[in-house]
Amino acid sequence: MSLGAWLILVLLATIPLALWIKRHLLAASRADWGRPWLNTLDGANRIFCRRFHRLHPVPVPLPAHGAALVAANHVSGLDPLLMIAASHRPLRFLIAREQYRRFGLQWLFRAVGCIPVERDGNTHRALAAARRALQRGEVVALFPQGRIYLDHETPARLKRGILHLAKLSAAPVVTLRIDGVRGAGHTLRAVALRSHARLTVFPLLYYDEAEPERLLEVLAGRIGQIR
16 A cells, blocks of 8 residues: 555544544533634643642632632742633733743733733733723733742732722632642743642632722732732
8 A cells, every 4th residue: 555545544544533532622621712722722721730730620719701800829830721720711811921922832822812911010001901801801810929939938019910900890809829739930840740739719809999908918818928
């Protein structure tokens, strides 16, 4: 049999397998990202986090519709994947501009609606984009610590952007605590090293005009950092 014939046979045998895998991944998806291929990735990520990183399913209490904020401690590059795997709605992350521009991944960050944040302290553009997303009824996720922080490090003051967004949108704030990541302190290494990842979900927080700083105080206590 010629090489061309063998290649055709291999292709014909591969197509059913690829379709089966796609159906399996779509079945595992729980969030509608608006595009079939993104929903397929959503399913793949959920399987990856639960099977490889042994994430126990803990549903994030997001409202079925409307704006919401999700805030978590930041221990590694695995954190966003874990948060997405536990959420039944798409999350739009605020991420550092240099991470947004990471080679080979910018197309994906753009497709899932990530919002790049400048490191120079000029957050006006990013916060404006996040506010517009909340006005459209989307879910915005962020790490108030601003960068990766481990528990043994000197506590950091939380960034005030989440307070600003909660005040303007009146959206509920879902607080998550991430633990059990084997590659804590690293970005890509944390994704590759198998973990016993855990998410702790806290009751919803709301901005209170009578106690404007209270949200940050409670949030700091939950994720293990001072204000």
